[in-house]
Amino acid sequence: MSNQRVSRRQFLNYTLTGVGGFMAAGMLMPMVRFAIDPVLTAEAGGDFISTGTSIDELSDVPTRVDFSYEQVDAWYTSEVTNTAWVYLDESQNVIALNPTCKHLGCTVSWEGRESDPNRFFCPCHNGLYEKSGKNVPGTPPTAPLDMYETRVSDDGILQLGQVVPNTIAK
Amino acid sequence: MLNKIYDWVDERLDITPMWRDIADHEVPEHVNPAHHFSAFVYCFGGLTFFVTVIQILSGMFLTMYYVPDIENAWRSVYYLQNEVAFGVIVRGMHHWGASLVIVMMFLHTLRVFFTGAYKKPRELNWVVGVLIFFVMLGLGFTGYLLPWDMKALFATKVGIEIAAATPLIGEQIRVLLAGDPNILGAQTLTRFFAIHVFFLPGALLGLMAAHFIMIRKQGISGPL
Numbered sequence: 001m002s003n004q005r006v007s008r009r010q011f012l013n014y015t016l017t018g019v020g021g022f023m024a025a026g027m028l029m030p031m032v033r034f035a036i037d038p039v040l041t042a043e044a045g046g047d048f049i050s051t052g053t054s055i056d057e058l059s060d061v062p063t064r065v066d067f068s069y070e071q072v073d074a075w076y077t078s079e080v081t082n083t084a085w086v087y088l089d090e091s092q093n094v095i096a097l098n099p100t101c102k103h104l105g106c107t108v109s110w111e112g113r114e115s116d117p118n119r120f121f122c123p124c125h126n127g128l129y130e131k132s133g134k135n136v137p138g139t140p141p142t143a144p145l146d147m148y149e150t151r152v153s154d155d156g157i158l159q160l161g162q163v164v165p166n167t168i169a170k
Numbered sequence: 171m172l173n174k175i176y177d178w179v180d181e182r183l184d185i186t187p188m189w190r191d192i193a194d195h196e197v198p199e200h201v202n203p204a205h206h207f208s209a210f211v212y213c214f215g216g217l218t219f220f221v222t223v224i225q226i227l228s229g230m231f232l233t234m235y236y237v238p239d240i241e242n243a244w245r246s247v248y249y250l251q252n253e254v255a256f257g258v259i260v261r262g263m264h265h266w267g268a269s270l271v272i273v274m275m276f277l278h279t280l281r282v283f284f285t286g287a288y289k290k291p292r293e294l295n296w297v298v299g300v301l302i303f304f305v306m307l308g309l310g311f312t313g314y315l316l317p318w319d320m321k322a323l324f325a326t327k328v329g330i331e332i333a334a335a336t337p338l339i340g341e342q343i344r345v346l347l348a349g350d351p352n353i354l355g356a357q358t359l360t361r362f363f364a365i366h367v368f369f370l371p372g373a374l375l376g377l378m379a380a381h382f383i384m385i386r387k388q389g390i391s392g393p394l
Contacts, residue, residue, distance in 0.1 A: 027224060030256040030263070031231045037255045074235075074253070075245035 048151050048159040053086070055094060055156050062087040062097070062110040062120075062131065067160060084148050084160055085110055085120070087131070089168070096148040097133045098163050103140040120145065134169035144169035195386070200393035211285075212390075214278035219378070221271045228264040229367065236316065238363035240356050243318035268310055275303060287391040295384045302377045305370050312366035318359060326362070327354055 006014075051067040062085040071080040084096040099108045101122040108129065112121030119136065120129035128136040133145035147168070149161030180186055199205045201212040235250035235257075237243055250257045279299065282288055288296035315326040334344035341351070349357025 027227070027263075030259040031227060034250075034254055034256040034260045035231055035234055040255070075237075075242060075249040 046162050048149070048161045050153065051084070051158045051160055053158045055088075055152055055158055058086055058088050058094065058158075060088055064109070065096070065158065065160075083107070086158065094150045094152065094158060095132075095168065096150050096158075096160055097166075098146040098148060100146065101127050101141060102135065102143040102145060103127050108145070130169070132169045133166045191386075198390060198393075201390055211277075211281045214274055214281055218271060218274040218278050221267050221274055222374075222378075224263055225267045225271060226371065228260050228267065229371075231260055232264055233367060238316065238360050240318060240359055243316065243359060247317045264313075268313060271306055272310065275306060279303070285391065285394060289391075292384070292388055292391065295381060295388070298377055298381050298384065302374065302381065305374045305377060309366060309370050309374070312362040312370065315359065315362045316366065323354065326358070330354065 049067055049069045051065050053065050053067075057063070065084045065086045066081050067084070068079050068081045071078055083099050085099055086094060086096045089095050097120070099120070100106075101108050101124065103122065103125055106122050106124035106127075108120040108122040108127065110120055111117055112123060113119075113126075116128055118131060120131075120133070121127070122141070125140045127141040128139045129141065129145050130136060133147065135141040135144055144166035146163045147166050149164055151159040151161065153159055201209050203209045203213070232250065235246055235254060237246045247261070251261050252258075282296065282299070311326075311329055315322045330344055330347055333347055334340045336343050345351050347358070347361070348354050349361050
């Protein structure tokens, strides 16, 4: 038995605070969980998407390949078109770069500015990348362009998968 | 810890008098259910306020997913109810709470009526209370359309027809409510949404403030 006596007033204060807190939590918990649901929803791994482009059409020069897929955005389903810049490296591996600039997310294009041949160019803040996706020092981007996972189907059609960090830029 | 934070703020801003003005006042014996259990009838006003707070909170959270557009309204409601965690509960709170507010408000009105608490000098508070009642009915009417299902659509058709039966200015009221003389559609939904989440809640907060300031100023009416 403790020597510290709990006064009637203290006891009532604790009890009322506890009960009130419990009720408030019961009210707020569903609403907060409801609001933060998108943060807690696990991201589903995507499938490979066929681009309709044959690998025979590819060369060592990056070419623009647009591909469409059905995007489910909560209650809204739509056809979305994405772009990849695709080329074959020295050992004939398919390289597909994501054109989203690593500076602030604008879209880059190959030789997008005439004064910069053999570079990816971002028009927003003049960012430049080499063919491998490596960012050119002294321009705004701080990281190389991301890549798509690539796969070639049995009949030679290029398929693209998830966007992954660049592994070829040195 | 909490006491220290309170003291720190109080030392600078002297918040205790404000806090006492709001929360620290005597509850007369005749309205205290601990003395006479039948005094629970004096709780209905507070319960109305409590349910109103739940309505405001759950409504705020629902607008995180709801879209007031005829293409997407129903689908967004379906999505938030079936795909989002606790969607059923949050929408359920708003759905059942809407009816509960009306019930509590009605019981509160009966108590005020039968205890004669509306009499001089509290007539103005009765008038403000009746205005709150109308605002609440308006919230119920406009909220009913928002799920954009068949029940919502036809209930609103009927409601607008009733409003349009007003003498002389019926047609103007119809267009004002529906946004179009003939169609109950896209413009009706956005109007009802705006009225439901901005205009009427704004009016409600003002009226409730007046209601509460008056009751604190005049005090609760005496025993029967």
